Amino acid sequence: MTTTTTPLETTELESKVRSYSRSWPVSFTRAQGSTLTAEDGRDYIDFFAGAGALNYGHNHPELKKVLLDHILEDRVVHGLDMFTDVRRQFLETFRSSILEPRGLDYTVAFPGPGGANAVEAALKLARKVTGRESIVNFTNAFHGMTLGALSVTGNSLKRGGAGVPLVHATPMPYDDYFDQVVPDFMYLERLLTDAGSGLNKPAAVIVEAVQGEGGINAARAEWLRGLSELCKKHEILLILDDIQMGCGRTGGFFSFEEAGIEPDMVTLSKSISGYGLPMALTLIKPELDIWEPGEHNGTFRGPGPAFATATKAIELFWSDDELERSTGTKGAFIESRFNQLAARFEDHQLVVKGRGLARGLEMPSGELAGKVSSLAFERGLLVETSGPSDEVIKLLPALTIPDDQLTAGLDIIDEAVAEVLSA
Amino acid sequence: MTTTTTPLETTELESKVRSYSRSWPVSFTRAQGSTLTAEDGRDYIDFFAGAGALNYGHNHPELKKVLLDHILEDRVVHGLDMFTDVRRQFLETFRSSILEPRGLDYTVAFPGPGGANAVEAALKLARKVTGRESIVNFTNAFHGMTLGALSVTGNSLKRGGAGVPLVHATPMPYDDYFDQVVPDFMYLERLLTDAGSGLNKPAAVIVEAVQGEGGINAARAEWLRGLSELCKKHEILLILDDIQMGCGRTGGFFSFEEAGIEPDMVTLSKSISGYGLPMALTLIKPELDIWEPGEHNGTFRGPGPAFATATKAIELFWSDDELERSTGTKGAFIESRFNQLAARFEDHQLVVKGRGLARGLEMPSGELAGKVSSLAFERGLLVETSGPSDEVIKLLPALTIPDDQLTAGLDIIDEAVAEVLSA
Amino acid sequence: MTTTTTPLETTELESKVRSYSRSWPVSFTRAQGSTLTAEDGRDYIDFFAGAGALNYGHNHPELKKVLLDHILEDRVVHGLDMFTDVRRQFLETFRSSILEPRGLDYTVAFPGPGGANAVEAALKLARKVTGRESIVNFTNAFHGMTLGALSVTGNSLKRGGAGVPLVHATPMPYDDYFDQVVPDFMYLERLLTDAGSGLNKPAAVIVEAVQGEGGINAARAEWLRGLSELCKKHEILLILDDIQMGCGRTGGFFSFEEAGIEPDMVTLSKSISGYGLPMALTLIKPELDIWEPGEHNGTFRGPGPAFATATKAIELFWSDDELERSTGTKGAFIESRFNQLAARFEDHQLVVKGRGLARGLEMPSGELAGKVSSLAFERGLLVETSGPSDEVIKLLPALTIPDDQLTAGLDIIDEAVAEVLSA
């Protein structure tokens, strides 16, 4: 196949809002594991993994088999919230292999196909349960682009896109926002206990255990525990948004396991289907599940193929602790490589960030980080940036990435960083 | 297959918000065309078609083949908004086979996987373009369950679920809201021209050409034209929500073709993939496409399998006018059968509603309509109700339903209506 | 006194927001009854009466005596909501001479010094009582300029000044908004009974019996009764804003007496003190008075001098029906003069509007009405315009205006209208 049909022609058909195709101006055609192949046949190592939607890599062979069978056998593909065999199998497997081993008790809502639906559903239910409107979110949070989810998201460009004032949310400092000068929750706790503070008492706090879009900011376990206790003390619901960091990204299935907390609601999406298919869950403590039938609904809440692959993915990856250990090992390897880089360029004060296989390298500026990403792309590596100024090189490789690809990708980053910082 | 694995056990795992599984308490396992098969082997005729997401029936063989090939060949399944070959093919086919033949010029945004994402994106852009916040929606509108979409939705149960006051929207009477006593748009036009009316000047009007959830209310073509002219005159954007009624449901690909209008934005989802896979589009007049890159984004905006089936569905069904004519014929057949029913039970003042293959039979009450739906289910037909009191028996059969199944289903409705009204 | 100290010099000290001093660019120094005297000694007939704040004319001699005594005797001038003798006397007199004779039972809140405070207090309490946020207001309503009051006000210039989207209010057509084509409340009632209408169920309806700022639109008694019944039926509170039309402006003390309704809350201000002193009341049906102590407060809620003059004004003017009858007579006289004018210039389709001594003459345009007002000023008459385009010549003379001044003022209007329409 030639590149005569350049993607550029297509761009006129598509809205100016497109973004990734600007950073990586090639057209991809095939994908397997951690490799993406462009139309011109060139292979790229994928350190991006669908922004966390492909924790098990592209088109995993065993999931693919299940998916093909589902389609071949004319099983139900679209079922809204009707009962189907695959829906039940997913629910049973999720309970027996994910919730029960972790001592967690949640009912599962299917709020719609994407992460924003899961967040919207959680916010709605938190407000219904408490009778309050306000939500506390955190600096540099990302929870989605629909109006409710956007109101608790930090990014000012995205907030500006709302076209209406975003209200009902008050941002609080995330862990380490002030370089540990300030005691955790000092401000939030003071506002909550001061009857004259002017803070509308929140229905819920929504938090990510590791902020991906915000720049790979990993909250400490003790900070999460402190937050959980603060919420309990003030009868505020805790919503843990595990859309990007769940499904094993930080090691355990849930990113909050390490902290030993039990949030009131948990949102999951991205990698839950295991195959990059749209699917989302809102997990709800049973006593909070006070919804009327149909009070929240939607068209794509019964995705048969995604149920099938999601069930299989749990069986494959979460029957033992192999993946979790491997994630720890690979994460530590990246950290060690990044530490070496930081030491090598210590004048530039690179900051090594993250947990598990959510890893970041903070560059001195967004411009420099962008150059690293561009050079990496030229050398055959897909890696994006995040953070308020896009100053963090953000690594979200598939958890299943082979060691040689991981090493090859990191070598490319080394070279790109070196080239950029030596310029 | 036995029913020992009853769905009832599963219900404890799932949130109380589930609804369809309450009306149809069996578990489905296979689907083909207009037939759904339960775990106990019983077949059901499907007059529901995934609430309009399955206009070409379940698991259409030719789409299935394309889907299998896509998966077998490890083509890109999840690609955010990166360029892919299937993305380009879809865009080109959509332009050449759908937009150009209809003389329409739109850029295409992929706003996320579901219809609510398409609506949220349209509302955001309308506000950005105009610098205004307010939206005019219509009585009994349904546009989705995320906070922005919900604020322009009519249903009070669903609105109540928001947990915050829904603002920035003012409902106006939909066509025929007052049994033609009142001139069209009298109230809206008066409010727009009166500087003291207290109506915040709207950024946009959002409308469905036929209201599905609202009770199969079909606006007349002249009403839609009048609305379009009113919007132009007052420099208000017109958003046509074609999520449920597009993709041929009313005959033409777009439900607004008949009226000869050209909305400023159009939302599509549900049947656009042709296979029940999550996918959504926001069509935007090029001069309004003023978004910054990434100002609206999301994880599931590059669904490879859905691009593949969507492209094939357009090729299969929209290369000629066969489907459109068949939809007209079948719709007329339903109308004629409903008219007979209404005549037979004229004391009960049944109202026959709809256009194309979106058809409704309004019963004297929601209770009676619910009984008809239940009896139909017992007799092997899936048909739901809609309308503010669920008083309308709502038929959304696949456009491809064979005549014998259509007749068989209508016979069941006849029997059920007769049983209910003769009781 | 010369005019060397022209007002123009002062204008630089004052914000550009000033308005009346633009229409009437002279500086006034003395006032008595219906005569205002400028610094250059020229007298003006006052058909404006402080926008309804001077129903008993400027500086009424008997009220003046009471006011002087209050001040001379060092009685309490500023008392917040402490008990004072004058506060008690006012409350007792208001009850015995105003409420009891009309069979009304209200508790009295002193919400602050101005009308907007009275409206804000009523809206807050209505929301607290019902637990709902939304308010229904009417086209061309005017209720004040603070954020809560402004949100239920119609004028687009004033609304635009808010700087935030004004929400929680939905405008409904006021009486005769569609020239009687449409049955009263057809739209509102339909929205309230349709569970899918998208109207947030309102806490309250707020209405003026005659809209002053809106263009002297007088609602029919049967319309007000219909509105009152509709509110009762749907358990929505009825707030009657009598700030401009109360205290006898339309004949009876309350503008709603004629309709025989009993609103849930009534707001009064403007002429309540009788002397143009800031004072306001929110009248509340006792069973709705569920406020916590201090839940609404403010600095100027115990204006001693205003209590004194208000009490005296009630004694003077509301012990018998003399004023009410005189208002009827004078109002009929204006109406008759306006009808003659309209007949004389029938090609121009002047519209005669109003009730009691709130009277309007609608000119073909705001420009023409403005010219009439300017010419009248040149001839020694103060008369303002109102309505959405300022197209209504608005007469609010003191209720106590002597017949000769009333006639002289009407003669000036005759001349001015003739000059403008003959040009």
Next chain:
Amino acid sequence: MTTTTTPLETTELESKVRSYSRSWPVSFTRAQGSTLTAEDGRDYIDFFAGAGALNYGHNHPELKKVLLDHILEDRVVHGLDMFTDVRRQFLETFRSSILEPRGLDYTVAFPGPGGANAVEAALKLARKVTGRESIVNFTNAFHGMTLGALSVTGNSLKRGGAGVPLVHATPMPYDDYFDQVVPDFMYLERLLTDAGSGLNKPAAVIVEAVQGEGGINAARAEWLRGLSELCKKHEILLILDDIQMGCGRTGGFFSFEEAGIEPDMVTLSKSISGYGLPMALTLIKPELDIWEPGEHNGTFRGPGPAFATATKAIELFWSDDELERSTGTKGAFIESRFNQLAARFEDHQLVVKGRGLARGLEMPSGELAGKVSSLAFERGLLVETSGPSDEVIKLLPALTIPDDQLTAGLDIIDEAVAEVLSA
């Protein structure tokens, strides 16, 4: 005089929202200087001064003379925003005696009769000027009870009274909110500079130099300067609410003089008339005065008597620095007495607070502070409490209070505190 006309009978006529009459259940009849006299003839020392509206005491003889003359001569009492001689005289005197000597340049808007009107006007204009909606306010702020002013007020009881979610405001820590652990503005500055913070960029910051209702919290001059610089740096308008602390309460005419800052807007009310008459100003930097004529208006914006007394009060008290020095001396005296009290009861950790003649003594609890206030009342002293738990004994005596009354009042407080803390 007997108490047969007990105030208790009157209470049934008045809304339950009344508050001061609950703390001080007697009816007052006369007032002079710092003495209030009840109907039973008993005199009370006034350490409350109309919550700061009577900085020059009750019914000051020279202001009284001016007021009587105004009324006797039938000068204009009610004039909306028409030009009047007294309006001009006030504006000229305010400019020449207040603004010019302090090197300040403001245009003056008369936003309505009370402080809340001044705040509402300032917020509206700040939003219009900047095109932004959000406001930063401070913990324990008090700015008024109308919807716009209430949204920037801290007290949760009062906020709860709104009945709608209060939005568009984000509370920031006031000076010394964390006992100086945290650098000033650390949080606000970080949020403003972080593009991902989630803080809607504010139109304005609104602040009191000393928080009266919030518990007599006096910001340090350097904190105010820092705030002013921060606002300038980020192009955010600074609104200084001087309603309670202006007109000499803290020494200088404006409470912010000491800090040497020049706010973009200043609100004044309470003591501006000098006689407890309703009057309010919004001072606006000329370049920000972009209002359209009439874009903000209201009925009571031309209070003739208040203009007269306000002008005289400026002449009397602000032609030299005598009052300012006296306020400093008296304030220091109170502080010294409070320090002695705190030393005497050091186990109870009383906190001495305030500046000028705004002074507070923080008791260990609101209950104890309330007992002190009650005992003081029994002993003939009116003194209220403030702060989030009403734990601060709040002294706002007239600036003109004679030394013997000041001492007598402080003796009563000593006794009351001793009785309460020794119990």
